[in-house]
Each structure stands twice: as structure tokens, then as C-alpha cells.
Amino acid sequence: MINEIKAIARRHLAAEGANLSLRAVAREMGMVSSAIYRYFPSRDELLTALIIDGYHALGEAAETGDAEVTDRADLRGRWLAVCQAVRRWAVAHPAEYALLFGSPVPGYAAPQETTVAAVRTPATLIGILQDGFAAGTLVDPGPEELTGPVHADLAAARDQLFAGLPEALLARGALGWIHCFGAVSFELFGQLDGLIEAREEYFDHQMRQMADLIGLP
């Protein structure tokens, strides 16, 4: 039942965009709007459920994108494959992507559950760097210019999620993930309209540039 509600809500989200109507979902189920409240205490809770599902769907797309690269030592190929998988999922599910990464809804505060699901995709990306560091392919670039406060934040994140990874490599991975997010959002949110038509190629070009900066051979 709650799965049927979520499925229809996802369909409506894809068709109509962000403004999901409980009443429309109920109507399509042949029910009255108040019946939905048996299964979800509020519209925000429904959105939260969709968000968590979305993070996991994106994370799974990223993980299978990584797993499909047979040469596990090909760090660059794996990195690019994950980025492309992220973009493909986003292009295929633009409304859900906007729900996950777009402007936050005013009254809505993301519960803790969403943030743990959100880390799945960047974790696969940075996991590639961990593999490279463990294999000796990637070396610690040193503290570079990480200033004090940033250093502390990154160290905390490293200890919590990516044990053993040098901070500088974590920083590079985060930089790459943020650019992947930025490039996808830039495209999906209409900023590329009228300027770039070859979107996939342009995205790949950007990811290759970032792979250079990260130091992926």
C-alpha cells in the first residue's frame, strides 16, 4: 500500500515537477485524500520517504557503474564511470534529482536518515581513491594548503567515514564529487540552455579535467 503510494507519487513527481499533490495521488488511487494520512502522517513525510529512496537509487546506480569496470586498477576509468552513472540517473529522473539536490523546501528540515543515505554516492567515489591509496597508485599529496579549520573538518569526516585516507586525497575526492554535482545541477537546472547542446560530451570533458586535477592517472 505505502509502496503503491510512493510509486504513484514518483510518477506524479516526474510528470508535474516539484509540487506534488497528495489529493492527486489519492485521486489516482481511487481514494479520498484523507485516506493517505493512514500511511503517511504528512506530505513532508512522504517526501522524506521519496528522498531516502532516491538517495539509495542514485547510490546504487553509482555503485553498479563502478562495479561494471572490470579492471579494478583503472582508477580513472572507474571514477569516470561513476560520474557518468550519476549523470545518467539524474537525466533519467530529473524531478527526483531536484528533490535530492535542488533548493530545499522552506519549512522542511532534512531528518538524520536522509543524510546517511546521501553519503552513499560520494562514498563510492572516494572509495576509488581509497583503493588507489591502498594499492600505492595514489600517494598522499601532502597537507597542501589546507588551513586549520578545514583541516579539522576533513579530519573528522575522514575518521568517521574514510578511515586511513590522507586528508589531501579526501579533499580532492570531495572536490571531484562537488564538481560532478555542480555539472549535473548546472545542466538539469537549465543553466546550459542555449549555450551547450552536446551535454553528455561536455560533461565527460569536465569530468576528465577534474580527474586530472585529482591526480588520477
Place this chain on the structure above:
Amino acid sequence: MINEIKAIARRHLAAEGANLSLRAVAREMGMVSSAIYRYFPSRDELLTALIIDGYHALGEAAETGDAEVTDRADLRGRWLAVCQAVRRWAVAHPAEYALLFGSPVPGYAAPQETTVAAVRTPATLIGILQDGFAAGTLVDPGPEELTGPVHADLAAARDQLFAGLPEALLARGALGWIHCFGAVSFELFGQLDGLIEAREEYFDHQMRQMADLIGLP
């Protein structure tokens, strides 16, 4: 009159978030909601006006950020100054930033006027690269790996907006602009929550990394 409406709408936007209510604006003006329709044919038109104003406000912030660097030959300093100015404006006006760069409203198609206003900020950034190329500080890095379709898109954009700039430099400038957008959006849309506390320092760190990639000395 229409300026008063826009001012109040901006205030409501900043206070409440994206869901701007015409009736609330009218209420605050001591008018009835239908009176607003004398001045704006629809809510979307009001939003369009706010969007155009927003793009120009951001563009002006970027331009003054650039102009305040006295050493005009300090390309890297100018680039970083513009990026910081963009972030400062965004942090100061998060709802307006979300309106400009966040998830697009479903039924809303951005009119041509908005896209011309939108180009003002990236134009100041890439203008820095133009200055550097004209002065000989920056050299054409060559065609690099720009594949065919991307090459065509970039050439068209170059001819239209940045005459004389080598495509590879334009590509690097766009990469830097997209990362600036990505980093600001990542922060403002809540993706940094619980991970990075030193936001300004982390942003600056990212922009320095990108300045290296772009080749700013």
C-alpha cells in the same frame, strides 16, 4: 508601485522561502490580492522580474568584487575575489540565489530576458581570462581534448560573447564558473550540513584548487 511590490516580495522570499504568496504580499500592502494583477499579469511574471533583478544584483556584486582588486594584472587575485563575491551575495540572499540557480519551477519556462541577465556573472569571470590572454600572461593551452560537438558549442559561445578568446581558455573559465556555482549550491542547499563547518575557508580552498587547474599564476 511595482517597485514596492517587488521589495515586499523580496522580503517575503527571504523570510518564507520559495513559496511566495501573492495574497500575503497584497495583505502587507493593505490591498486585496486582485489589485496586484494591475501591475503583474501573473505570479510567474512577478517571479521573472525578481529573477532578472537577482541576476543583475549578483552580476553587480561580481563586478565590484573584481573592480576592488587594484592590481589588474593579478589574475588569480581577481578570479578569487569574484568567486568570493558570488558566494557572499549568495549567502546573504539565499532565497534569491535558490530562485536563480535552484530547481526550476515546473510550469515555468525562463524567458529570453533572464538568460541575457544570467550571463553577466560568468562574463566577468571569463573577462579576467580575456585580460590575461590579451596581456600575454595566459597562453592558449591548445585544443586539448575538446571533442567535436563540444568544440562547436564552445566556438559558437566564444564568437557570440567572448570574441578572440581561445576555446580552451573559455572551456577552463566555464569549468571554474561551474565549480563556483556547484560549491555555492552544495553549501546553500544543505549538502555540507554536518560535514564541513568552516564553510568560507573550504570554499576558498576549492576556488584555489580550481585556479590552479585553470592555470592562473
Place this chain on the structure above:
DNA sequence: TCGTCGTCAAGAGCACTGCTCTCGAATGTG
């Protein structure tokens, strides 16, 4: 001075939204 013509805002109303509350029917369970 009188009549006309725009401009402006008010008000009622339509269709829609999220959400709450109550009530009746169905479905087990002791």
C-alpha cells in the same frame, strides 16, 4: 457645469491545496 472616459482597487467566486475530525463499514479475534 455636465458628461465621458481611464485608472484603480474592492469583492465575490471558482477550483485547488494540506490537513483534521468524525462516523460508518468491514474484518478479524476472543
Place this chain on the structure above:
DNA sequence: CACATTCGAGAGCAGTGCTCTTGACGACGA
């Protein structure tokens, strides 16, 4: 058989964007 629980319907509240009609006000020309 009687009870309890679950489920959905329905009415209703306060809010939304938007349309249409109505009336007040002021400027202008005859």
C-alpha cells in the same frame, strides 16, 4: 456472538492563484 481494530469516506477549515464584475475617483472636453 460480541468486541476491537483497521480502513476509508465525507465534511469542513484555512489557505492558494486567478477571473470577473462593480463601483469610486479624477482628468478631460463640450
